[in-house]
Amino acid sequence: MTMKHTGGRRKPPTIHDVAREAGVSRGTVSRVLNGGHYVSPAAQEAVNAAIRKTGYVVNRHARSLITGRSDSVGFLLTEPQERFFEDPNFNVLLRGCTQALAAHDIPLLLMIAGTEAERRRITRYITAGHVDGVLLVSSHSGDPLAERLRDAGVPLVACGKPIGHTSKVSYVAADDRDGARDMVRHLLALGRRRIGTITGPLDTPGGVERLAGYREVLAEAGVPYDERLVVTGDYSHAGGEAGAAELLRRDPGLDALFVASDLMAQGALSALHRAGRRVPEDIAVGGFDDSPAATSTDPALTTIRQPWDRISTEMVRVLLAQIGGEDPAAVILPTELIRRAST
Amino acid sequence: MTMKHTGGRRKPPTIHDVAREAGVSRGTVSRVLNGGHYVSPAAQEAVNAAIRKTGYVVNRHARSLITGRSDSVGFLLTEPQERFFEDPNFNVLLRGCTQALAAHDIPLLLMIAGTEAERRRITRYITAGHVDGVLLVSSHSGDPLAERLRDAGVPLVACGKPIGHTSKVSYVAADDRDGARDMVRHLLALGRRRIGTITGPLDTPGGVERLAGYREVLAEAGVPYDERLVVTGDYSHAGGEAGAAELLRRDPGLDALFVASDLMAQGALSALHRAGRRVPEDIAVGGFDDSPAATSTDPALTTIRQPWDRISTEMVRVLLAQIGGEDPAAVILPTELIRRAST
DNA sequence: TTCTCTACTGTGAACGCTCACAGAAGCATG
DNA sequence: CATGCTTCTGTGAGCGTTCACAGTAGAGAA
Numbered sequence: 001m002t003m004k005h006t007g008g009r010r011k012p013p014t015i016h017d018v019a020r021e022a023g024v025s026r027g028t029v030s031r032v033l034n035g036g037h038y039v040s041p042a043a044q045e046a047v048n049a050a051i052r053k054t055g056y057v058v059n060r061h062a063r064s065l066i067t068g069r070s071d072s073v074g075f076l077l078t079e080p081q082e083r084f085f086e087d088p089n090f091n092v093l094l095r096g097c098t099q100a101l102a103a104h105d106i107p108l109l110l111m112i113a114g115t116e117a118e119r120r121r122i123t124r125y126i127t128a129g130h131v132d133g134v135l136l137v138s139s140h141s142g143d144p145l146a147e148r149l150r151d152a153g154v155p156l157v158a159c160g161k162p163i164g165h166t167s168k169v170s171y172v173a174a175d176d177r178d179g180a181r182d183m184v185r186h187l188l189a190l191g192r193r194r195i196g197t198i199t200g201p202l203d204t205p206g207g208v209e210r211l212a213g214y215r216e217v218l219a220e221a222g223v224p225y226d227e228r229l230v231v232t233g234d235y236s237h238a239g240g241e242a243g244a245a246e247l248l249r250r251d252p253g254l255d256a257l258f259v260a261s262d263l264m265a266q267g268a269l270s271a272l273h274r275a276g277r278r279v280p281e282d283i284a285v286g287g288f289d290d291s292p293a294a295t296s297t298d299p300a301l302t303t304i305r306q307p308w309d310r311i312s313t314e315m316v317r318v319l320l321a322q323i324g325g326e327d328p329a330a331v332i333l334p335t336e337l338i339r340r341a342s343t
Numbered sequence: 344m345t346m347k348h349t350g351g352r353r354k355p356p357t358i359h360d361v362a363r364e365a366g367v368s369r370g371t372v373s374r375v376l377n378g379g380h381y382v383s384p385a386a387q388e389a390v391n392a393a394i395r396k397t398g399y400v401v402n403r404h405a406r407s408l409i410t411g412r413s414d415s416v417g418f419l420l421t422e423p424q425e426r427f428f429e430d431p432n433f434n435v436l437l438r439g440c441t442q443a444l445a446a447h448d449i450p451l452l453l454m455i456a457g458t459e460a461e462r463r464r465i466t467r468y469i470t471a472g473h474v475d476g477v478l479l480v481s482s483h484s485g486d487p488l489a490e491r492l493r494d495a496g497v498p499l500v501a502c503g504k505p506i507g508h509t510s511k512v513s514y515v516a517a518d519d520r521d522g523a524r525d526m527v528r529h530l531l532a533l534g535r536r537r538i539g540t541i542t543g544p545l546d547t548p549g550g551v552e553r554l555a556g557y558r559e560v561l562a563e564a565g566v567p568y569d570e571r572l573v574v575t576g577d578y579s580h581a582g583g584e585a586g587a588a589e590l591l592r593r594d595p596g597l598d599a600l601f602v603a604s605d606l607m608a609q610g611a612l613s614a615l616h617r618a619g620r621r622v623p624e625d626i627a628v629g630g631f632d633d634s635p636a637a638t639s640t641d642p643a644l645t646t647i648r649q650p651w652d653r654i655s656t657e658m659v660r661v662l663l664a665q666i667g668g669e670d671p672a673a674v675i676l677p678t679e680l681i682r683r684a685s686t
Numbered sequence: 687t688t689c690t691c692t693a694c695t696g697t698g699a700a701c702g703c704t705c706a707c708a709g710a711a712g713c714a715t716g
Numbered sequence: 717c718a719t720g721c722t723t724c725t726g727t728g729a730g731c732g733t734t735c736a737c738a739g740t741a742g743a744g745a746a
Contacts, residue, residue, distance in 0.1 A: 012471060014702055025726045030704060038724055057471035061407040062702035066731045070404070075453070091434070098453050102461065107468070109450045110418070110441050118445065125450070128355055128400035237639050266639065293636075296580055296609065357732055368696045373734060381694055405732035409701045 013054040022050035033058060071106055073319060074131040076122065078113045078138035078145050089289060089308050090137070093159065096312025097135055104320065108135075119145050127152045133319045135159070155322040157315045161205040161330070170328040172314045174306040176206050179335035180213025183258050183286045183304055186337055188221050192256035192284055196229040198243035198268060200260040207232075210260045210288060229254070233264050240267025248275050255283055256343075262287040262294045265301055269342070284343040299341035307333050356397040365393035376401060414449055416662060417474040419465065421456045421481040421488050432632055432651050433480070436502065439655025440478055447663065451478075462488050470495045476662045478502070498665040500658045504548040504673070513671040515657045517649040519549050522678035523556025526601050526629045526647055529680055531564050535599035535627055539572040541586035541611060543603040550575070553603045553631060572597070576607045583610025591618055598626055599686075605630040605637045608644055612685070627686040642684035650676045 019029045024043050031039050032047040039047075050056070064070050075097055098108045109131060113119045126134060126149060133155035136146055149156055150169055158171040187195050197214050200207030211230070218225060228250045233239040240259060244267070247254055257272075259265035265287035269279060277283050279299055287294060290305035314331045322328060362372045367386050374382050375390040382390075393399070407413050418440055441451045452474055456462045469477060469492060476498035479489055492499055493512055501514040530538050540557050543550030558568060571593045576582040583602060587610070590597055600615075602608035608630035612622060620626050622642055630637060633648035657674045665671060 015704095016702080026703080027705090027726055028724085031725090034704085040724060043725080057467050059408070059471070059702055060473060061404040061413070062731090063704070064404040064731095065402070065408055065702080065733085066704045068731085072452075094453070095455065098455050099457075102455070102464070105464070107452045107454070107473075109415075110437070110453050111450070112438060112441050112445070114442075121445070121448070124400050128402070130403060130450075270639075270641070296613075298613070358734095359732080369733080370696055370735090371694085374695090377734080383694060386695080402732050405701090406734070407701095408703085408732080409734045411701085 012059075013056045014059070015056070017054055018047065018050045018056045021054055022046040068129065069132050070130055072109055072131050073101060073106060073323075074109045074111050074122075074126060074134045076111045076113065076126075076134050076136050076138075076145075078119070078136070078143050089291065089306065092308040093137065093312050096309050097316055100313045100316035104316075106320075113145060123148055126154055133157070133323045135315050135319060155319060157319040157322065159311065159315060161209075168328045170318050170322060170330065172311050172318060172331040172333070173205065174311065174335050175332050176209035176335075177213040177216070179288065179304040179306070179337075180210040180258070180260075181217045182335065182337045183288070183302075184214050184217040186302070186339070186343065187256040187258065187284055187286060188217070188223075190256070190284055190343060193223060194229070194251060194254050195223070195256040195258060196231075196247040196251070196254050197258040198231050198233040198240055198247070198260060198264055200233060200235050202232060206288075207260065214258055226251075233260060235261045235264060237263050237267040240264025241271045242267075244268035244271035245275070248272070248277070257283055257285045258288075259285065260288050262289040262291040262301060262303055265303070265342075266293055266297055269297055269301075280341065280343050286343055290338050294338075294340070297342070302340045302343040303338050305336045305338050307335070355402075356399045357402070358399070360397055361390065361393045361399045364397055365389040411472065412475050413473055415452055415474050416444060416449060416666075417452045417454050417465075417469060417477045419454045419456065419469075419477050419479050419481075419488075421462070421479070421486050432634065432649065435651040436480065436655050439652050440659055443656045443659035447659075449663075456488060466491055469497055476500070476666045478658050478662060498662060500662040500665065502654065502658060504552075511671045513661050513665060513673065515654050515661060515674040515676070516548065517654065517678050518675050519552035519678075520556040520559075522631065522647040522649070522680075523553040523601070523603075524560045525678065525680045526631070526645075527557050527560040528564075529645070529682070529686065530599040530601060530627055530629060531560070531566075533599070533627055533686060536566060537572070537594060537597050538566070538599040538601060539574075539590040539594070539597050540601040541574050541576040541583060541590070541603060541607055543576060543578055545575060549631075550603065557601055569594075576603060578604045578607060580606050580610040583607030584614045585610075587611035587614035588618070591615070591620070600626055600628045601631075602628065603631050605632040605634040605644060605646055608646070608685075609636055609640055612640055612644075623684070623686050629686055633681050637681075637683070640685070645683045645686040646681050648679045648681050650678070 015026050015029050019026045022029065023046060028039060028043050029047050031037065032044055036044055060071060075094060101108050111122050113122050123145060134149060136156055136158045138146065146156065146158065146162065156169060158169060161171050161173045162169055184195065197211065199211045202208055215225060229247065231243045231246050233243045240263065243264065244257065257268060259268050265285055268285060272279055272283055279285050285301065287301045287303035290303045294301040294303045310333050314333065318329050318331060358369050358372050362369045365372065366389060371382060371386050372390050374380065375387055379387055403414060418437065444451050454465050456465050466488060477492060479499055479501045481489065489499065489501065489505065499512055501512060504514050504516045505512055527538065540554065542554045545551055561568060572590065574586045574589050576586045583606065586607065587600065600611060602611050608628055611628060615622055615626055622628050630644045630646035633646045637644040637646045653676050657676065661672050661674060
């Protein structure tokens with residue numbers, strides 16, 4: 001009796017134990033484990049019974065050592081600031097990816113590259129083959145880390161369209177431009193004509209595309225473009241507040257506002273409220289994201305819903321396809337206008 | 344030229360390559376890799392140079408295969424609902440744990456156990472030794488999964504005190520009770536006497552402890568306990584709204600409100616606003632959590648800050664210690680009253 | 687000198703798995 | 717009867733590490 005009795009973990013069964021139990025060889029067990037081709041029904045059944053009986057679970061390290069695959073993927077966040085962790089969409093994305101991967105029995109490794117030291121460490125880790133692919137979430141595009149990984153031949157899928165890259169890199173994105181178009185069309189349909197906008201940072205795809213949609217629709221409607229009605233925001237509450245105040249100052253006759261994120265829209269509502277404007281009577285306000293906060297503002301926010309649940313599943317799908325040898329692909333998903341009280 | 348030119352990954356250098364490059368044996372390289380004991384300075388230097396030159400990164404699968412350790416830990420979320428992903432504290436926790444682990448070069452595997460099928464899959468995965476330990480985040484305690492893992496001898500650290508378990512399981516928690524005491528004392532100091540509370544779910548440690556703190560301080564102050572001033576909430580916006588409305592109905596003379604979470608407090612503020620009560624003039628409102636939302640309410644919320652950054656570092660510290668063979672430990676961290684405009 | 691001790695180094699044997707290959711058995715075809 | 721094909725099964729090698737062990741060299745003590 002040399003075994004420790006204080007929560008000691010027993011040595012788990014190996015493929016050998018299963019083989020002995022089933023009366024077959026390691027090879028046959030391995031074949032059952034990997035799809036069951038070229039295995040007789042009798043052996044198949046015997047092996048499955050032995051697996052159930054022994055409680056066998058494959059040792060992924062041993063498998064990875066020989067296959068060269070790790071059967072895991074990284075979820076990489078490259079963000080100097082903590083912004084992503086304040087973004088409710090990020091949660092949905094992370095959760096969705098985790099679960100979509102879990103369906104394939106693939107664990108997700110969370111990696112956060114804030115400092116330069118972290119970037120180096122993570123690059124080494126990834127390029128050493130410790131993950132089979134990377135789900136990349138970074139707001140500011142043109143990320144050197146993304147390039148390094150791509151150059152190293154690591155399967156990669158970005159969330160949102162990377163700008164500045166002409167190279168082939170997979171991405172999955174909501175149709176930002178079309179969403180913005182829907183919102184501005186909606187505001188026009190309400191009879192509004194002095195429509196201001198608070199954009200996202202213009203080094204982000206969302207910032208650029210949503211502004212483009214805004215301009216396109218106004219142009220199509222014959223409303224002359226007025227650059228005084230455009231301010232650049234930073235996706236923060238404070239930024240939205242400042243942006244709205246600035247727009248009111250530039251044009252007190254403003255009758256609608258398209259804000260490129262709900263969080264900024266929330267800030268804008270505060271500023272409008274403080275300025276004595278009624279929403280939506282005096283100024284209609286449209287947001288973007290359909291974050292949980294959108295329903296708890298007063299009035300509840302009309303916004304554009306991005307299909308985050310589908311985005312995560314698509315990212316995983318495209319990444320796994322790429323790991324499987326397929327070429328990079330771009331997927332663009334439609335958005336949806338959610339009408340609430342603010343317009 | 345048989346090498347694929349389309350992003351093919353080269354075979355990475357092994358310990359053998361490093362040994363050859365440095366003119367030493369595998370054993371010496373391995374010793375350098377694992378602390379460098381019993382290695383001459385000359386060999387040490389030669390190996391380090393060779394590692395730099397070859398770009399060698401240890402193959403963790405090969406290492407894990409023989410050591411039996413995986414050098415990774417799981418971050419396990421056992422939540423039937425999506426609640427955690429709406430909780431901003433959760434983000435801070437996840438981020439903090441990831442980074443604290445990264446400092447030890449240990450990857451974090453995110454696991455979400457929603458359905459029963461997922462629980463089984465994850466249990467198998469963990470007990471098979473694919474992670475060295477688990478950081479457990481579950482709101483509702485008495486989780487069968489936690490018990491199963493503990494019984495399997497898996498190192499485990501919970502976030503928040505597990506209730507219902509008399510057994511020894513490590514945990515790290517903020518001092519909920521003391522935080523609640525601070526808040527209620529603060530409200531008393533403001534001269535308030537009809538102090539209501541909206542609790543968290545009473546099957547969560549936070550729900551129980553914060554209510555206990557509330558009762559203790561009132562008792563110490565000689566304020567008779569009035570159960571009509573206590574309603575049970577669910578940590579949701581809507582729950583806070585309903586709770587505040589109910590309390591106003593039960594006692595229109597209410598002059599203070601201690602709400603067990605900021606999100607509920609936000610809901611409560613809406614309800615009070617709708618009922619025509621001024622905050623803090625008519626009713627002082629105190630929250631709990633110091634979530635980002637606390638500063639964007641109107642008025643800004645007085646609240647109790649939980650040291651989430653320290654909680655995450657402590658969880659990691661305790662878990663690694665336990666993996667290293669130390670006994671389970673409980674860590675309780677102090678909270679801080681953050682005074683803002685709502686009191 | 688000889689022995690012991692310490693500091694260091696190299697080597698073979700695992701770890702648990704997959705893969706390539708060799709073979710066996712069954713059956714049809716020449 | 718040989719030959720080929722298909723379906724199935726077992727075996728040896730090897731993936732890249734660590735670990736235990738055996739050794740070597742040099743210093744100091746007997």
